[in-house]
Amino acid sequence: xxxxxxxxxxxxxxxxxxxxxxxxxxxxxxxxxAARGMSDEVKVVETGCHGLCELGPLxxxxxxxxxxxxxxxxxxxxxxxxHLIKGRVIERLLFREPAxxxxxxxxxxxxxxxxxxxxxxxxxGHINPESMEEYIGAEGYEGLAKALSMTPEDVIAEVxxxxxxxxxxxxxxxxxxxxxxRNAAGDKKxxxxxxxxxxxxxxMDRSVLEGDPHRVLEGMIICGYAVGADEGYIYCxxxxxxxxRRLQGAIKxxxxxxLLGENILGSGFSFTIHIKEGxxxxxxxxxxxxIASIEGxxxxxxxxxxxxxxxxxxxxxxxxxxxxxxxxxPSIMRDGGDYFASQGTETSKGTKVFALTGKINNTxxxxxxxxxxxxxxxxxxxxxxxxxxxxxxxxxxxxxxGCLPEQLLDLAIDYESLTKAxxxxxSGGLVVMDETTCMVDVARYFLNFTQDESCGxxxxxxxxxKRMLEILNRICDGKGTEEDIPLLESLAKSIKAGSxxxxxxxxxxxxxxxxxxxxxxxxxxxxDHKCPAGVCTAFLGYxxxxxxxxxxxxxxxxxxxxxxxxxxxxxxIDPEKCIKCGACQAKCPFKAIDKG
Amino acid sequence: xxxxxxxxxxxxxxxxxxxxxSQKGTLIPVLQKAQEIFGYLPREVLVRISEKIKVPISQIxxxxxxxxxxxxxxxxxxxxxxCQGTACHVRGAKGILAELRRQLGLGEEESTxxxxxxxxxxxxxxxxxxxxxxLMVNDETHGRLVPDAIKGILDQYR
Numbered sequence: 001x002x003x004x005x006x007x008x009x010x011x012x013x014x015x016x017x018x019x020x021x022x023x024x025x026x027x028x029x030x031x032x033x034a035a036r037g038m039s040d041e042v043k044v045v046e047t048g049c050h051g052l053c054e055l056g057p058l059x060x061x062x063x064x065x066x067x068x069x070x071x072x073x074x075x076x077x078x079x080x081x082x083h084l085i086k087g088r089v090i091e092r093l094l095f096r097e098p099a100x101x102x103x104x105x106x107x108x109x110x111x112x113x114x115x116x117x118x119x120x121x122x123x124x125g126h127i128n129p130e131s132m133e134e135y136i137g138a139e140g141y142e143g144l145a146k147a148l149s150m151t152p153e154d155v156i157a158e159v160x161x162x163x164x165x166x167x168x169x170x171x172x173x174x175x176x177x178x179x180x181x182r183n184a185a186g187d188k189k190x191x192x193x194x195x196x197x198x199x200x201x202x203x204m205d206r207s208v209l210e211g212d213p214h215r216v217l218e219g220m221i222i223c224g225y226a227v228g229a230d231e232g233y234i235y236c237x238x239x240x241x242x243x244x245r246r247l248q249g250a251i252k253x254x255x256x257x258x259l260l261g262e263n264i265l266g267s268g269f270s271f272t273i274h275i276k277e278g279x280x281x282x283x284x285x286x287x288x289x290x291i292a293s294i295e296g297x298x299x300x301x302x303x304x305x306x307x308x309x310x311x312x313x314x315x316x317x318x319x320x321x322x323x324x325x326x327x328x329x330p331s332i333m334r335d336g337g338d339y340f341a342s343q344g345t346e347t348s349k350g351t352k353v354f355a356l357t358g359k360i361n362n363t364x365x366x367x368x369x370x371x372x373x374x375x376x377x378x379x380x381x382x383x384x385x386x387x388x389x390x391x392x393x394x395x396x397x398x399x400x401x402g403c404l405p406e407q408l409l410d411l412a413i414d415y416e417s418l419t420k421a422x423x424x425x426x427s428g429g430l431v432v433m434d435e436t437t438c439m440v441d442v443a444r445y446f447l448n449f450t451q452d453e454s455c456g457x458x459x460x461x462x463x464x465x466k467r468m469l470e471i472l473n474r475i476c477d478g479k480g481t482e483e484d485i486p487l488l489e490s491l492a493k494s495i496k497a498g499s500x501x502x503x504x505x506x507x508x509x510x511x512x513x514x515x516x517x518x519x520x521x522x523x524x525x526x527x528d529h530k531c532p533a534g535v536c537t538a539f540l541g542y543x544x545x546x547x548x549x550x551x552x553x554x555x556x557x558x559x560x561x562x563x564x565x566x567x568x569x570x571x572x573i574d575p576e577k578c579i580k581c582g583a584c585q586a587k588c589p590f591k592a593i594d595k596g
Numbered sequence: 597x598x599x600x601x602x603x604x605x606x607x608x609x610x611x612x613x614x615x616x617x618s619q620k621g622t623l624i625p626v627l628q629k630a631q632e633i634f635g636y637l638p639r640e641v642l643v644r645i646s647e648k649i650k651v652p653i654s655q656i657x658x659x660x661x662x663x664x665x666x667x668x669x670x671x672x673x674x675x676x677x678x679c680q681g682t683a684c685h686v687r688g689a690k691g692i693l694a695e696l697r698r699q700l701g702l703g704e705e706e707s708t709x710x711x712x713x714x715x716x717x718x719x720x721x722x723x724x725x726x727x728x729x730x731l732m733v734n735d736e737t738h739g740r741l742v743p744d745a746i747k748g749i750l751d752q753y754r
Binding site for chain 1: 681
């Protein structure tokens with residue numbers, strides 16, 4: 001038996017922290033501990049994502065639960081010598097609240113975590129994702145054991161009782177979906193996990209797959225038992241290599257332990273799981289397109305009905321849920337549906353993971369009860385807007401969603417309230433925008449995305465998004481006309497009504513939503529030839545002021561040789577040559593270059 | 597097949613076809629493996645796959661051109677993916693992409709350097725929004741970018 005360690009050093013090995021250097025920190029800890037002869041008493045664990053990616057690499061020292069941020073290899077010595085040997089906390093590495101700059105030693109006291117209720121993410125960052133024993137130690141596979149002792153009908157009843165709704169965007173009641181697949185005729189059925197997280201700005205599924213892969217497998221096995229399927233597929237983006245590796249490892253461990261494969265836990269129920277790597281197409285997040293892609297075809301959606309519950313993969317009844325949905329299942333089975341349903345709002349139960357990004361202090365993942373307000377998420381958890389800038393809007397729901405302006409910050413968030421406000425839950429990506437973000441440019445950004453990702457099968461989406469993008473490009477280039485706004489609105493209406501799948505049906509939302517709340521910005525571009533946020537380059541010009549000392553740095557920085565001037569004399573920018581890249585302004589040490 | 601493919605690579609391809617060729621829905625995994633071997637999907641390779649797994653070449657071409665992951669032209673030794681996700685966009689991804697083009701000497705429509713050292717592509721989101729703006733070189737992610745950092749990052753792979 002392994003010796004019990006007196007302390008644990010948890011190093012985040014999520015994608016965020018690895019790219020900020022955690023890969024070097026883990027061996028450095030091991031080496032230092034070995035040199036001090038402490039390898040047996042202190043255990044170094046590589047965990048999944050803690051969600052506070054901005055401040056990575058993150059290190060947590062237990063039993064105290066001290067949370068260190070932005071740890072470098074050069075800090076490892078001090079953590080071992082001062083903290084692990086002498087027992088003193090290292091003040092300078094502690095997390096500081098953005099609002100007060102006060103340092104917080106204890107993980108659980110940090111505002112970012114305090115308001116969260118981690119249910120799907122409960123293990124992320126706290127267990128070693130490559131160890132099945134740690135998952136089991138954290139009550140893993142208890143839900144499965146309980147489910148297998150119940151009838152499939154009772155399992156579905158429990159999921160229905162929980163009120164869980166699809167976390168991938170649609171918000172369809174999960175229990176009902178399972179029931180449809182169970183009721184469908186046929187002996188061969190499939191369970192599919194949609195891990196094709198394509199919404200730009202959302203990364204909660206990645207975090208669960210990388211940080212707690214067994215939870216997803218357990219959710220799928222329970223689903224297989226409930227709907228009567230013996231085979232499952234995980235369709236995962238190829239852009240997530242670490243997630244795929246962790247899933248492969250977890251499947252192997254579960255097979256070896258008899259939690260997957262033939263006769264699971266002696267129940268007579270058998271289930272296997274395969275991984276399919278996506279090949280890079282956003283539309284494959286749509287369920288019928290995803291099925292086409294698993295079958296080896298172009299990932300194009302088809303009209304529904306028939307729904308996959310009746311005719312899915314290879315024409316067989318198939319139940320598709322998203323990663324976060326499956327991640328909630330094991331705890332729902334273990335704790336009972338009532339516990340899950342005790343949180344959230346009337347129509348939206350439980351918790352939801354949001355990915356907080358953009359112009360916000362604490363970027364990362366936050367899991368909160370439904371019904372929380374956007375203000376609490378952005379200011380209490382997210383720590384507000386950096387650099388003293390003013391909040392303008394928060395975009396929610398990715399390319400299918402919309403934005404919420406300041407006056408809607410106190411809206412209690414659930415599926416219905418967001419749709420009513422012209423946005424949608426989507427997968428839960430929240431991109432915060434401040435006064436320097438141009439809303440017309442944001443709308444153009446999303447249309448550029450959907451236009452690019454439209455599969456081309458139906459005309460309203462293929463042609464409509466392209467025409468809308470052309471109009472938005474025109475407006476951003478300073479060539480918009482008064483007719484453009486009504487034209488955008490009329491096109492949006494036709495595309496929403498006429499498109500085959502959700503990609504097209506929701507593609508106009510970012511435009512409609514920005515037109516609704518920020519029409520004045522569109523009008524400023526068209527009528528006054530101004531971009532109020534100072535983003536659209538067509539309206540910008542750079543000029544050098546009298547602060548110029550003639551150092552010549554701007555001249556060197558300019559990629560198109562648009563700047564001229566003698567040393568120690570004021571320089572000038574040739575507006576004809578200038579491509580408005582802003583490189584000169586970034587380089588000027590005297591703040592002598594104005595944008596406007 | 598012509599001289600341009602190494603014999604060992606063709607043997608590898610035949611091995612993949614023998615392993616996966618008979619499975620249901622095998623086309624995409626086979627294409628992924630083939631691209632791993634050859635770096636891209638040359639016509640000759642597609643023809644060989646078509647013959648072995650009995651899928652018409654027209655259908656294979658349809659699949660290859662549908663997915664962003666597949667490439668019909670040779671690619672650079674290093675693949676640089678510049679993230680254009682929403683979070684990266686609002687934190688200055690455009691400037692990063694412009695600097696990448698400048699450093700690699702690529703025009704608006706070009707993606708691969710003449711010496712086949714680098715291929716530059718954009719990606720919708722690599723799910724690393726906390727560190728925006730980000731880019732990936734091969735399997736490594738680089739975050740919190742500013743245009744000045746680009747040269748140093750590329751130099752690590754030159």
